[in-house]
Amino acid sequence: MSKAGWIRLVVLVAFFGAVEALCRTGAISPKLIIAPSAMLGAMVKLLASGEMGDDIRQTLLSVAIAMGLSIVGGFGLGCVLYWLPPLRRAVDPFLAAYYSLPHFAFYPLLIVIFGLGALPLIVLATLFAMVAMTMATLTGLDRIPRVLIKTARMQRLSLPAEIWHIRLPAAAPHLFSGLKLAVTYSFIGVIAGEFILSTSGLGHQIAFAYDNFDNPTMYGLILFVLCIAIVFNLLVFAYERRLARQRGL
């Protein structure tokens, strides 16, 4: 591990150690924050009891579906906009402002269209995550070096062969960044939606525990959600490293 890596580890351990000590000595009231070790204990207990099983399944399934839809849909939309520059110029300001729009205001409308249940929330998270993939696809396609396109023409490739053998691999690093963002945003979309608007799912359970001053459950669940998000991010990160190594980087 690098020097920076060691220091980072020390900083993180020191931070959590300090919080732990402050909580254990009572300097921080358990009404505010409970000790990290207590959070971990609460999480383990919650998972072992199985009472959150349905919520966990529902949340993870929603996130997975939103991820899949947003990656495929975002990539498709990116390709369409790339091939139709006038359309792209028209939607450009909309895309740029997209992440400051109040997506959650459209939830009632989605309920009317898609009914009650998990579906409107999945659609909401998909809409939220998709545009990140679209923008990354556009960047990736824009940044393909022209000399590679010229090379494809000198190799007398057909358009499908050019797309498959040149354009997609050349755009791959950007596509992957978009994929990472779509994963993150699917998480944020589903959890935030459940938090504010839903009556089930992990996000809702956190909000419910907050409303009932049930700090152990709340912190246990928060820790669990953060752990899932971190594990997901690490998996994607590891895969990205492998891809980079395959390119000799």
Add this chain to the structure above:
Amino acid sequence: MTAVRTLRGPLLLTASLLVAWQLLHQWAGDTALTAPLPTLEHLWTMIGQKRFVPHVTETGLAFLQALAIAWIAGVGVGVLLGGHRLSGEVAEPILVGLYSLPKITLYPVILLLFGLGMPAKVAFGALHGIIPVVLFTMSAVRNVNRTYLRAGRSMRLTPMQMAWRILIPATLPEIFSGLRIGFSLTLLGTMLGELFASQRGLGFLLMTAIDLNDVATILAIAVLISLFAVVANTILLAIDRRLRRGSAA
């Protein structure tokens, strides 16, 4: 002539959004989606009402304070981390990790720490916006072309002149991109904060309207926030492009 060209796309988009809205209204009916014109009329009446003003002020103040913190503290921390290489290396993965977490899960913690009301909203908005500002500023400071610095030293510039004449112009375009993204995310964070456990502000009005199924008010607020987001983003994007035109990249 060029103004017509640049405005044509967004105008067409606005027009087609309005048409789509009208059609959707026809299909879904008044209970799901009020038509564009009545919604705008409703918005106009709302703006005229006395009890509406404090909510707008509340949201505006929360957003502005959060933005000030995200921008000022973000640039400050970014400059420090960019200038001190080891600190930057230690902090960067932590920041990137925080950036990709569903921060909404941390909102109850912030509510416990800051209490209900303005400070929690400000903290949550700033928490969303500050990380991209730090990351972009850090990268800008780190990647200042060394030749500019050598050129500056060869002209025997004072540290003040060096900062004012070389460092700021060289880093500004990238830092501004960070500020722009920070703007969007701060707005998102502030709005998310108002949607949950809030007693004032546009987000509170929105949640109340959602609970009451008051579709006209929901859409009126959504339109108001969207308009603000799109207009502000378009202006920031225009400044961003102008700054980049002067730089080598």
Add this chain to the structure above:
Amino acid sequence: MTIVARLTDVSRIYPPRAGHAAVHALGPLSMELRAGEFFSVVGPSGCGKSTLLDVLAGLAAPSQGTAEFEGKPVNGVVPDGVGVVFQEDASFPWLTVEDNVAFGLRRLGTDAAEIRRRVDFATGFMGLRDFRRAYPSQLSGGMRQRVCIARTLVLQPRLILLDEPFGALDQQTRLLMGDELLRLWRETSATVMLITHALDEANLLSDRIGVMSARPGRFIDVVETGWPRDRDSRLAERPDFGAVTSRLWSLLRTESMLALGQGAVAAQ
């Protein structure tokens, strides 16, 4: 003498775009490439050298006039039998050296044994044998350019077009790459056209050198060097070597000054 490729009264004009007037980039000019010769094109920057190459390669259609390769018209369609090496790094970063070199053959559906044989030959010839499993990011700029040359070579082109392929390399590497190019040219009996801005390089490598004017580029002269076919960079030691370079420079000096002025105007 067989003619491999011919341009007749070719010009290329870029149509006006929003805020830009039409640009007359090239010509009208005519030229012939003789079978098996090494022809170089030199000219001031911005004179349309690369446009000339694009027209010959079928990457750009002439606005006026005709381009032919082996008697058949080339009208913005890349003909079979022409290979190009570009100035920019065109190696595919996602493929190993070996896969880069085999790329074109695989697309053509050549059988595995034949691919093996030709890739072995080309990587060996370009000194890439020890790097076959490496990725371009692990190689120097010069090595990556060799990968691109090998990738063109395996397709056995009858006309090889080189667009300042050594432009980004240092002088010593350029000289060595030049020697390799000469060896490749001798052993494949292909016709080579090289675009370059280095007068020494053009002199050393070529049988004939076309000297172009400032934009819109036309040929102001074609210089025959008369060097023996079996030559390498030590040619520069010959007493009559400098005379050719001097002649090229005397032809180009006024044109280059003109181009410098155009550049200043364009920058405003």
